[in-house]
Amino acid sequence: MTIEELVAFSSSLDPDEAERLYGLGIFPMPLADGYGWFYPETRAVVVLGAWPLRCPKSTLQLVRRYRVGIDIDPMAMVRMCAEVVRDGGWIDASMIEFYAALNDRGLLHSVEVRGVGDELVGGLFGVGVGGIFVGESMVHQVPNASKLAFFALVNVVRELGYQLIDGQWPTDHLTTLGFRTLPGDGYAKLLTACSRIEPGRFESGYLDSTQLRLRDLG
Template identity: 40%
Template sequence: MYYLSEDLFFPPVHLAHSSGIVGFGGDLSPERLQLAYNSGIFPWFEDGEPITWWSPNPRMVLFLDELIISKSMRNVLNRKLFRVTFNQNFREIISNCQNVKRDGQNGTWITNDMIEAYCKLNELGIAKSVEVWQDDELVGGLYGVDLGHIFCGESMFSLVSNASKVAFIALVNQLKNENYKLLDCQVYNSHLESLGCREIERDEFMNILRNHF
């Protein structure tokens, strides 16, 4: 296990523990976060724990052409029940992701320090959000880190049924239009799988991350 100092450094991801943990410590400065994401690494920890850096193997991703939109979801989209905006209310999106209740979880990994760190990334144009509105009320959305060829999704929320799916689909369509390689979803969950995401080997993910020209 690596314990990071103030130096801007991460060990190579192939040295990660079998759990996916790359190391502990360091800080959440914009410079370190940018280095982390460009190195295939992201922070994930709970309040009161040391900053923990991860690069899981396998990695959950969506190849954009593999997006699955169910018949019922197509009906929702065709009815135009929601309005979608991009990068208009980043702080409100990440705050809702922190506060929304999730099945099987007692709390959230999005600490107040994480919110401030990602809001700084948003000010730099690196972290971005998708907002979903219903009758001018924010009802869902997501945020993540934009690497220019890969979008690293961090978290999403819904206050009404299907709102987060609408955000996800809108993001994928935008990424396809801008010729992104894939959407990084980090770790497996069944909801993401239902949308077409799948696990790939970390080496394959790292090759895509590094070879983007």
């Protein structure tokens, strides 16, 4: 991140204002004494239906051993991501509280990969606003579990009518998943189109085989 990408600063997080800002492509991260709101100069995105995505065979094989759930327990997914020790870790107690408030408003969504006894072994969570799904964080405890969650997400949000998955800042990992980069002005044009979309509602539950068409993505 750069100082030019910091477009606002707040001493607290207002979920109602956050919903508006997410719709403008702006998202928060904790800083000293408050929260910065960022708009990356270059954005990692998946424009649904615009290009093919390839799910690796190693990820496809996980479907035989694990179940994929939607919004089973979004806050459990947030806490799992927060517990991972990594460079740039930013999900502190205040952000967990913020995501809980978004969850209460029906804006927070998770894709969870679960094993025997419903053990959570990986997944992702993000914020759905208009026709945009903003990916916040992903994690795995077994290899490729977060990838399985991502490719399942693609099918789910596409069927609901979303047009864009926003990965925020580009990373090598997002590139391997099929994200591409857009400059800020190109992203702004997509936001204008997405703002007019009213996608379907996420339904909590486990996906069946017909909903896990991981070979048919784009």
